[in-house]
Amino acid sequence: xxxxxxxxxxxxxxxxxxxxxxxxxxxxxxxxxxxxxxxxxxxxxxxxxxxxxxxxxxxxxxxxxxxxxxxxxxxxxxxxxxxxxxxxxxxxxxxxxxxxxxxxxxxxxxxxxxxxxxxxxxxxxxxxxxxxxxxxxxxxxxxxxxxxxxxxxxxxxxxxxxxxxxxxxxxxxxxxxxxxxxxxxxxxxxxxxxxxxxxxxxxxxxxxxxxxxxxxxxxxxxxxxxxxxxxxxxxxxxxxxxxxxxxxxxxxxxxxxxxxxxxx
Amino acid sequence: xxxxxxxxxxxxxxxxxxxxxxxxxxxxxxxxxxxxxxxxxxxxxxxxxxxxxxxxxxxxxxxxxxxxxxxxxxxxxxxxxxxxxxxxxxxxxxxxxxxxxxxxxxxxxxxxxxxxxxxxxxxxxxxxxxxxxxxxxxxxxxxxxxxxxxxxxxxxxxxxxxxxxxxxxxxxxxxxxxxxxxxxxxxxxxxxxxxxxxxxxxxxxxxxxxxxxxxxxxxxxxxxxxxxxxxxxxxxxxxxxxxxxxxxxxxxxxxxxxxxxxxxxxxxxxxxxxxxxxxxxxxxxxxxxxxxxxxxxxxxxxxxxxxxxxxxxxxxxxxxxxxxxxxxxxxxxxxxxxxxxxxxxxxxxxxxxxxxxxxxxxxxxxxxxxxxxxxxxxxxxxxxxxxxxxxxxxxxxxxxxxxxxxxxxxxxxxxxxxxxxxxxxxx
Ligand SMILES: Nc1ncnc2c1ncn2[C@@H]1O[C@H](COP(=O)(O)OP(=O)(O)O)[C@@H](O)[C@H]1O
Ligand SMILES: [Mg+2]
Numbered sequence: 001x002x003x004x005x006x007x008x009x010x011x012x013x014x015x016x017x018x019x020x021x022x023x024x025x026x027x028x029x030x031x032x033x034x035x036x037x038x039x040x041x042x043x044x045x046x047x048x049x050x051x052x053x054x055x056x057x058x059x060x061x062x063x064x065x066x067x068x069x070x071x072x073x074x075x076x077x078x079x080x081x082x083x084x085x086x087x088x089x090x091x092x093x094x095x096x097x098x099x100x101x102x103x104x105x106x107x108x109x110x111x112x113x114x115x116x117x118x119x120x121x122x123x124x125x126x127x128x129x130x131x132x133x134x135x136x137x138x139x140x141x142x143x144x145x146x147x148x149x150x151x152x153x154x155x156x157x158x159x160x161x162x163x164x165x166x167x168x169x170x171x172x173x174x175x176x177x178x179x180x181x182x183x184x185x186x187x188x189x190x191x192x193x194x195x196x197x198x199x200x201x202x203x204x205x206x207x208x209x210x211x212x213x214x215x216x217x218x219x220x221x222x223x224x225x226x227x228x229x230x231x232x233x234x235x236x237x238x239x240x241x242x243x244x245x246x247x248x249x250x251x252x253x254x255x256x257x258x259x260x261x262x263x264x
Numbered sequence: 265x266x267x268x269x270x271x272x273x274x275x276x277x278x279x280x281x282x283x284x285x286x287x288x289x290x291x292x293x294x295x296x297x298x299x300x301x302x303x304x305x306x307x308x309x310x311x312x313x314x315x316x317x318x319x320x321x322x323x324x325x326x327x328x329x330x331x332x333x334x335x336x337x338x339x340x341x342x343x344x345x346x347x348x349x350x351x352x353x354x355x356x357x358x359x360x361x362x363x364x365x366x367x368x369x370x371x372x373x374x375x376x377x378x379x380x381x382x383x384x385x386x387x388x389x390x391x392x393x394x395x396x397x398x399x400x401x402x403x404x405x406x407x408x409x410x411x412x413x414x415x416x417x418x419x420x421x422x423x424x425x426x427x428x429x430x431x432x433x434x435x436x437x438x439x440x441x442x443x444x445x446x447x448x449x450x451x452x453x454x455x456x457x458x459x460x461x462x463x464x465x466x467x468x469x470x471x472x473x474x475x476x477x478x479x480x481x482x483x484x485x486x487x488x489x490x491x492x493x494x495x496x497x498x499x500x501x502x503x504x505x506x507x508x509x510x511x512x513x514x515x516x517x518x519x520x521x522x523x524x525x526x527x528x529x530x531x532x533x534x535x536x537x538x539x540x541x542x543x544x545x546x547x548x549x550x551x552x553x554x555x556x557x558x559x560x561x562x563x564x565x566x567x568x569x570x571x572x573x574x575x576x577x578x579x580x581x582x583x584x585x586x587x588x589x590x591x592x593x594x595x596x597x598x599x600x601x602x603x604x605x606x607x608x609x610x611x612x613x614x615x616x617x618x619x620x621x622x623x624x625x626x627x628x629x630x631x632x633x634x635x636x637x638x639x640x641x642x643x644x645x646x647x648x649x650x651x652x653x654x655x656x657x658x659x660x661x662x663x664x665x666x667x668x669x670x671x672x673x674x675x676x677x678x679x680x681x682x683x684x685x686x687x688x689x690x691x
Contacts, residue, residue, distance in 0.1 A: 122358070125353065125355060125358070126351040126352065126353070126355040127355050127356070127357055127358065129312065129317050129351065129355065130349065130351055130355035130356075130357075130414075130417075131357075132317060132344075133315050133317065133344055133347060133349045134344075134368065134369045134372065134373075134417075135341050135344055135345055135369075135372065135373060136372050
């Protein structure tokens with residue numbers, strides 16, 4: 001900020017710059033999370049708000065999602081003659097993949113867009129600037145509670161989606177496809193292990209973080225005017241989705257490499 | 265007393281878009297300055313640069329010896345505590361009522377008891393005439409009230425510099441008049457340095473001690489109010505009169521051929537826009553707003569008189585005449601000038617020097633402004649008056665603080681009279 005900055009201008013420089021700033025905000029938030037006084041009230045309000053806008057849609061999405069996976073796997077395993085593993089396969093698919101992603105999409109789509117619109121409106125009204133001039137860090141005051149709230153809600157929602165998804169899978173497998181409850185539960189116990197749940201919750205935590213950081217970043221930097229806020233909300237959801245799937249791929253690959261599958 | 269703000273060669277751009285460049289000016293301590301400019305010339309950007317919300321690429325902003333473009337984040341937070349900023353539309357926190365909004369800085373930065381906070385908040389709310397509206401939310405009140413509440417919030421930490429971003433935008437003429445009176449009253453009460461950013465000509469003509477104008481990415485001029493108000497620069501004249509004819513166009517600047525044609529046409533045919541400019545325009549000097557009865561005199565007025573008389577010979581003749589015309593008989597005698605004869609133009613010999621402080625004024629430390637500025641042509645060395653007395657009200661702070669003296673001095677050093685027209689300019 002002191003020397004005259006020469007701005008690099010090659011194709012993609014703008015994208016790199018934005019990415020860098022996004023990371024900087026992420027680091028800032030991580031650092032400021034430990035600064036006292038922690039904004040308990042804001043945190044609780046945000047948790048409540050994000051949970052209230054995400055719980056119902058998430059539950060409604062997770063039931064058919066679990067059912068679809070159960071149906072698909074059910075027909076596949078029957079072709080392969082491995083019906084007895086339907087339960088385990090669908091549970092693993094739901095817990096490890098479907099549930100964190102569904103959760104994150106909901107947190108980003110419903111919670112993140114609200115965070116982005118709220119911070120964007122405050123930026124436009126110069127509330128953020130006023131806060132900085134009054135010597136209060138908007139990151140510590142506004143962004144940290146939102147990010148932590150999004151992470152907490154994502155983890156809790158993820159648990160809920162897992163349960164609902166597994167129940168949905170069980171229902172479809174046992175009632176609709178004529179599987180036996182015993183086989184379902186046995187294969188479940190044989191193939192699933194505790195780390196599967198951990199990775200699921202870990203993914204949800206990371207996805208919640210990403211969704212909130214992207215939303216906050218876009219909200220704090222709208223491209224001028226009230227119209228900019230609308231665009232920013234839009235972009236924040238799209239960017240979050242892109243990031244989520246990329247990060248999900250990396251995390252899944254790492255997990256499958258690092259954690260040995262349970263032997264039978 | 266407020267602090268001096270020295271801005272040197274400041275330039276700011278967003279990406280490829282240069283907002284303004286090479287802006288140099290000094291906000292004299294305790295005085296009210298106005299920065300004029302058409303919409304979109306970067307007045308708000310300038311204000312945000314002054315408080316370190318935006319980082320200019322080049323140049324310095326020195327406040328009490330600290331260059332806030334180049335200091336650590338921590339120092340910046342310290343310096344900001346000396347600022348009060350009234351943003352456009354107040355920038356109140358939407359989720360808090362007015363009382364909590366105004367108490368916010370106190371709760372954040374002081375360990376005052378709730379009772380003491382209450383006393384201060386109510387005092388400031390009374391100052392801006394908002395008593396009784398404590399429980400209102402910002403969304404429920406009018407724009408004028410929001411601005412006054414924003415002002416009260418900016419005042420609670422007793423700032424030394426107060427910045428106003430378009431205090432008059434979105435207000436009707438009566439409310440604007442009240443707000444302007446409030447600004448002058450505040451200045452009389454707290455003697456802080458004020459900078460008002462506006463495009464309202466009425467405000468610019470009646471409130472400030474100093475006026476500057478931003479146009480075409482440059483500071484066209486900055487100096488005592490008389491300089492701009494008597495200026496014959498086409499941009500300034502057009503703006504002050506709210507005319508269409510001139511360099512300022514609807515969306516962008518016009519090309520120079522069109523401007524010349526328009527001006528010629530206007531001079532030939534006396535073509536005038538019907539109606540008048542927003543905010544009551546016109547050239548010529550109108551009296552400044554006085555503090556309300558019962559309030560103390562503005563201390564800045566006397567300081568400014570001394571300061572302006574020291575640089576009088578550097579100002580354009582029209583401004584000199586206007587300044588001299590505004591002085592009382594006693595003051596003319598004290599400064600050794602007489603009406604109709606600007607010091608810049610042939611007033612030789614040794615003028616009368618008052619022996620004591622003129623009547624009607626508390627005794628001041630030696631008649632430091634009492635010496636006449638030398639008549640031009642410019643002497644090779646600064647004349648005695650330009651060597652500022654150490655320890656004087658005006659000189660003390662810059663004397664104490666290294667790094668500030670230079671900036672402060674440069675404006676007072678006699679320079680050629682054309683300097684007012686060249687501030688901050690290539691081209
Ligand atoms: N944060 C920003 N990023 C990019 N451009 C900006 C930003 N803030 C202001 N600008 C641009 O700077 C110019 C001056 O804006 P502003 O200072 O608001 O003008 P005004 O004199 O009306 O207050 C405008 O063209 C605006 O688009
Ligand atoms: Mg503005």
